[in-house]
Amino acid sequence: KQEVTQIPAALSVPEGENLVLNCSFTDSAIYNLQWFRQDPGKGLTSLLLIQSSQREQTSGRLNASLDKSSGRSTLYIAASQPGDSATYLCAVRQGEYGNKLVFGAGTILRVKS
Amino acid sequence: DVKVTQSSRYLVKRTGEKVFLECVQDMDHENMFWYRQDPGLGLRLIYFSYDVKMKEKGDIPEGYSVSREKKERFSLILESASTNQTSMYLCASSLADRQALQSGYTFGSGTRLTVV
Numbered sequence: 089k090q091e092v093t094q095i096p097a098a099l100s101v102p103e104g105e106n107l108v109l110n111c112s113f114t115d116s117a118i119y120n121l122q123w124f125r126q127d128p129g130k131g132l133t134s135l136l137l138i139q140s141s142q143r144e145q146t147s148g149r150l151n152a153s154l155d156k157s158s159g160r161s162t163l164y165i166a167a168s169q170p171g172d173s174a175t176y177l178c179a180v181r182q183g184e185y186g187n188k189l190v191f192g193a194g195t196i197l198r199v200k201s
Numbered sequence: 202d203v204k205v206t207q208s209s210r211y212l213v214k215r216t217g218e219k220v221f222l223e224c225v226q227d228m229d230h231e232n233m234f235w236y237r238q239d240p241g242l243g244l245r246l247i248y249f250s251y252d253v254k255m256k257e258k259g260d261i262p263e264g265y266s267v268s269r270e271k272k273e274r275f276s277l278i279l280e281s282a283s284t285n286q287t288s289m290y291l292c293a294s295s296l297a298d299r300q301a302l303q304s305g306y307t308f309g310s311g312t313r314l315t316v317v
Contacts, residue, residue: 119302120302120303120304120305122305122306124308129289129311129313130310130311131207131291131308131309131310131311132291132293132308133308134305134306134307134308137303137305139302139303140302141302177244179306181295181304181305181306188234188246188249188259189234189246189293189306191243191244192243193243194243
């Protein structure tokens, strides 16, 4: 059974720092991995999607990498801002019927001004 | 530019009521999903649908049913609401399994349901 783990569970950094969020998964037979952002009381916003054949994806200050063989992904946030404060979730889409997403528990990020 | 719309942001219902949560997507996605999210338990899949009139149970289907009469609409039904169904409910959609490699999930903004 696929398990997704995110480390750290919570992170507090001063504004302007570069930071890395980690995601690991136990079964490498995935179609893709998706990073989401969730603000308190809101839905999930997709940040980046990495296909299983890709190594990384970039969007603005965000860069996500994928090492499928080792079951790891990282989300790099450059020059963090208070507006980046949110919960970040990673999820893998795997090859079961219905292609369900399996989520990690998330990393709660606080960027202090 | 809203792509997955959940009809209500907040709902308060009484125990025993029949509750309908509606979700509409405008991306012509085949797959639609209902999750609930609770502190400490993360997101849990309730039901999903891969085609009109098709449905599959997720991890926690007890106490829920679903309806998908049209491709763009997926409804979650609480047959007799109970207090333990107080939660955040999230709807999502995605392209079909054959396009899984390049297709992500799109989520709605969520419905916070309180059952009193």
